[in-house]
Amino acid sequence: MSLFIEIKNLNLSFGDIKVLKNINLTINEGEVIGILGKSGAGKTVLMHVLRGFDEYGNISGEVIYHLAGCEDCEYVEPPSKAGKKCEKCGGELKPFSADFVKLPVHDPVRRRITRRIAIMLQRTFALYGDEKVISNVTNALTEIGYTGTDALSKAMEILDQVQLSHRMTHVARDLSGGEKQRVVLARQLVKNPMLLLADEPTGTLDPNTSHVVHEVIMNAVRRYNMSMIITSHWPDVISDVADKAIFLEEGEIVSEGDPKEVADEFLKHVGAIERNSRPESGEPIIKVENLVKKYISVSRGVVYAVNDISFEVNEGEIYGLAGTSGAGKTTTSKILIGNIQPTGGDVHVRVGDEWIDMTVPGPSNRGRATQYMGILHQEYGLYIQRSVIDNLTESIGLDLPYELAVRKAITTLTATGFTESKAKDILSKMATELSEGEKHRVALAQVLIREPNIVIMDEPTGTMDPVTKGEVASSILNAREKMGDTFIIVSHDIDFLESVCDRVALMKNGKIVDIGEPEEVLLEFTGKERMEAENI
Numbered sequence: 001m002s003l004f005i006e007i008k009n010l011n012l013s014f015g016d017i018k019v020l021k022n023i024n025l026t027i028n029e030g031e032v033i034g035i036l037g038k039s040g041a042g043k044t045v046l047m048h049v050l051r052g053f054d055e056y057g058n059i060s061g062e063v064i065y066h067l068a069g070c071e072d073c074e075y076v077e078p079p080s081k082a083g084k085k086c087e088k089c090g091g092e093l094k095p096f097s098a099d100f101v102k103l104p105v106h107d108p109v110r111r112r113i114t115r116r117i118a119i120m121l122q123r124t125f126a127l128y129g130d131e132k133v134i135s136n137v138t139n140a141l142t143e144i145g146y147t148g149t150d151a152l153s154k155a156m157e158i159l160d161q162v163q164l165s166h167r168m169t170h171v172a173r174d175l176s177g178g179e180k181q182r183v184v185l186a187r188q189l190v191k192n193p194m195l196l197l198a199d200e201p202t203g204t205l206d207p208n209t210s211h212v213v214h215e216v217i218m219n220a221v222r223r224y225n226m227s228m229i230i231t232s233h234w235p236d237v238i239s240d241v242a243d244k245a246i247f248l249e250e251g252e253i254v255s256e257g258d259p260k261e262v263a264d265e266f267l268k269h270v271g272a273i274e275r276n277s278r279p280e281s282g283e284p285i286i287k288v289e290n291l292v293k294k295y296i297s298v299s300r301g302v303v304y305a306v307n308d309i310s311f312e313v314n315e316g317e318i319y320g321l322a323g324t325s326g327a328g329k330t331t332t333s334k335i336l337i338g339n340i341q342p343t344g345g346d347v348h349v350r351v352g353d354e355w356i357d358m359t360v361p362g363p364s365n366r367g368r369a370t371q372y373m374g375i376l377h378q379e380y381g382l383y384i385q386r387s388v389i390d391n392l393t394e395s396i397g398l399d400l401p402y403e404l405a406v407r408k409a410i411t412t413l414t415a416t417g418f419t420e421s422k423a424k425d426i427l428s429k430m431a432t433e434l435s436e437g438e439k440h441r442v443a444l445a446q447v448l449i450r451e452p453n454i455v456i457m458d459e460p461t462g463t464m465d466p467v468t469k470g471e472v473a474s475s476i477l478n479a480r481e482k483m484g485d486t487f488i489i490v491s492h493d494i495d496f497l498e499s500v501c502d503r504v505a506l507m508k509n510g511k512i513v514d515i516g517e518p519e520e521v522l523l524e525f526t527g528k529e530r531m532e533a534e535n536i
Helices: 043-051 108-115 135-145 152-161 177-189 207-223 236-243 261-268 329-337 368-372 386-392 400-417 419-427 436-449 467-481 494-500 517-524 527-534
Strands: 003-014 017-028 032-036 059-070 093-099 118-122 193-198 228-234 244-249 254-255 283-299 301-314 319-323 344-351 354-359 373-376 454-456 486-491 503-508 511-516
Touching: 003 043, 017 043, 017 228, 017 254, 017 436, 032 236, 032 261, 043 059, 043 118, 043 193, 059 108, 059 436, 093 108, 093 177, 108 373, 118 177, 118 319, 135 152, 135 177, 152 177, 152 207, 177 207, 177 511, 193 344, 207 228, 228 236, 236 261, 244 400, 254 261, 254 368, 254 467, 283 486, 301 329, 301 344, 301 486, 301 511, 319 467, 329 344, 329 373, 329 454, 329 486, 344 368, 344 419, 368 373, 373 436, 386 400, 386 436, 400 419, 400 436, 400 467, 454 511, 467 486, 467 494, 486 494, 494 517, 503 517
Parallel strands: 032 228, 032 244, 118 193, 193 228, 319 486, 319 503, 373 454, 454 486
Antiparallel strands: 003 017, 003 059, 059 093, 244 254, 283 301, 283 344, 344 354, 503 511
C-alpha cells in the first residue's frame, strides 16, 4: 500500500493547554485507522487538523499528504494514481506532497485536497432539516459545482449505496438518528472522497442502529477505495472496523498496533464499558394509553368498540392484533393511522426523535405522522388494467422520471421477496397476469414505495390457500429486513400470526386480554372462539 499521510511530531496547544503532544502516525492508502480514547483525549482535535479547514496558531510538526495531482485541471487523487491519466480531463497525474501545518488554510493546494476529504461529526448532522432526503443529496452535488443533467439519478444511486432509497422522500428532520447519519454520509460521498474522517459517528446511537451505520460506512469505504480514520470510545467498534488502532490519552499516543490488542489496553485503563442494550426490534415507535372509542346506537345505546386499551409497538417489530370479528382490532388500527379519532385516551407515534400526538389533527385533519404510515386493506387496490410499473408509480400519484421510477420500483419489489430479475420481468405485465401471491407482493410494494415507517395490514391473508399465505408471510419478513419498517398485522388467522409476528395482542369485546409471544398468547384463542374465528 502507498504511504498516504504522515504525521510527525505534531503538537497543538490552546493557550497553555497542550491538547496534542508529539503525535507520530502513518496512514496508508486504503487503510482504516481507529482512534480510541476517552472524552477530552484529543481525538476530535486531531480529526480537525487532518480535515484541514481550520487554522491553528500554536501548532508545530508535520501533517504531510502524499498525493497525485493533475496540473491541467488541478484534480487530486491518492498517491497510487501517480503516472496515470486524470479521470477529469485526461491529463497526467504527477506525485506531490503537501504539509497542512505549513500551508495556510486558504492556500489553493490545501483547498484542492480538502475537497476530496469527507467528514462525519458526532451529533452534528449538518442537514437541510426541512428538505427531503433526495434534495439534501442533490443540494450537495450543487455545492461541489456539479451541473450534470443526471444529478437526480446520481443522488438516488448514492442513497442506494447507503441503504436509504426507501426514505428518499422523507423530510430530513423526521428521520431517526441512524438515518440522519446515513444522509450525512451520502452528502459526503458526492465528493468521491479519498479520505473519510468519522468522528464518533455512532456515539449517540443504540447498538443495533450503530451496527447498521458501521456496515454502511464500511461498504462505502470499500466501494470508493477510501482511507478512513474513525474515532470512538467503544473498543468493539474499533476492533470490528479498523486495520490499525491507536489509544490516545491526554493528547498522547500510549498504544498503537493491532486493533484488538489496543482495545484490550484501552480497557485496562478505563475498565469495563457496558452499552445500554435494548430489544432487538428497537425502542417504542407507537404508544397507546387508555384508548377508548365508543358509538351511540339507537337500538343498543352506548357501544364500546375499543374499551380502555394500552400497548406499545417497537420500531422494526411485526406486531399482531388478534381477535374475532367485532373484537375491536380494526377500529384500533384505524385510530392508529389517524382515519378516525378516539373518544378518549392517547395515541403517540414517533417520527424521528419527535413524538406526534395523533389525536391532534394535522394535514387533512389527521395526525402529522399519518404521512409516514401506510395501510394495506384486505381488498388491496391494484389497478387490474394497468401494468405493474403503472401500479407502482402513475396510478398512485408517484411522480418520478421514468428511469428513476423503474429503479425505485425494482428496489421495492425486491424488498417484498421478488428476485431482481423477476422484478424487472413483471414490470410490464398487467396485474391480471400475476398469481395471487404475486398480486399481494405488488400490493405491498404499492404501499412501501410511498416510504412509510409503519405499515398496517388489515386481514392480509383473507381466504388464501396455505402456499399463498406462506408467500405473504415471506414478503412481510423480507420487507422488514430490507427496509426496517414496523408492521401491525390485524388478523383472526392464528397460524399466520404465529408464523410472522414478534408479539401479539389478543383483543376481546373491545379490550386487550393478553400481550406477549404469539404461541403463548394465541393459546387462549381456543375452543369455540378459535373455531368461530377460523370459519369467518
